Amino acid sequence: MNRGRRGVAAVAAVVVFGAAVLLGLLQWILGLVAERQEMSVGGVSATAISVSAWVGGAVLALFLLLCGVLLARVSVTDRPPRRLARVALVGGAVLHAVLGALAVGLVGWSAFAGLMVVFALIVLTLTLYPPLPAGVAASGPEVGDRNPGPFA
Numbered sequence: 001m002n003r004g005r006r007g008v009a010a011v012a013a014v015v016v017f018g019a020a021v022l023l024g025l026l027q028w029i030l031g032l033v034a035e036r037q038e039m040s041v042g043g044v045s046a047t048a049i050s051v052s053a054w055v056g057g058a059v060l061a062l063f064l065l066l067c068g069v070l071l072a073r074v075s076v077t078d079r080p081p082r083r084l085a086r087v088a089l090v091g092g093a094v095l096h097a098v099l100g101a102l103a104v105g106l107v108g109w110s111a112f113a114g115l116m117v118v119f120a121l122i123v124l125t126l127t128l129y130p131p132l133p134a135g136v137a138a139s140g141p142e143v144g145d146r147n148p149g150p151f152a
Contacts, residue, residue: 005128009075012121013068016092019118020064023099027057060095067092071125080129093122 031053038046070085081089100115 005125006075006078008121008128009071009125012118012125013071013075015118015121016064016068016071019096019115020061020068023064024057024061027053027060031057063088063095064092067122071122074125074129080131081126083131086126086131089122089126093119093126096122 031050034053035046035050040046041049067089070081070089073085074081080086096115096119100112100119103111103115
């Protein structure tokens with residue numbers, strides 16, 4: 001069972017890394033389009049629109065890269081993510097769900113399906129690695145323990 005859930009976490013990490021690159025590239029292209037078309041929305045300059053697209057894309061890509069690193073760590077250590085890591089991964093899942101809902105109307109069903117695959121992999125990883133109960137250590141016996149106990 002451990003190899004299966006580690007594999008899911010590894011696949012999720014690779015897919016989230018790909019999503020980070022793809023969404024960052026998409027935001028960079030949108031910034032270029034806004035700059036070259038000299039679009040202005042509500043009196044906001046084209047430069048402000050393009051820079052905000054680039055900054056937003058960078059923040060989005062960095063957040064997804066963080067989620068990918070957290071998923072890779074879960075895969076390598078075969079331990080559930082801790083509280084802050086779990087919150088970040090839930091945020092990544094919610095981000096993909098919201099982007100999927102927007103993608104249906106703006107891009108089409110194929111983009112929705114791709115975003116839902118990423119969403120499903122993150123949620124599956126989180127369910128395969130449930131949080132540890134309060135007070136339970138995340139690791140086994142320490143090196144040098146002579147009597148690790150009857151269940152070690």
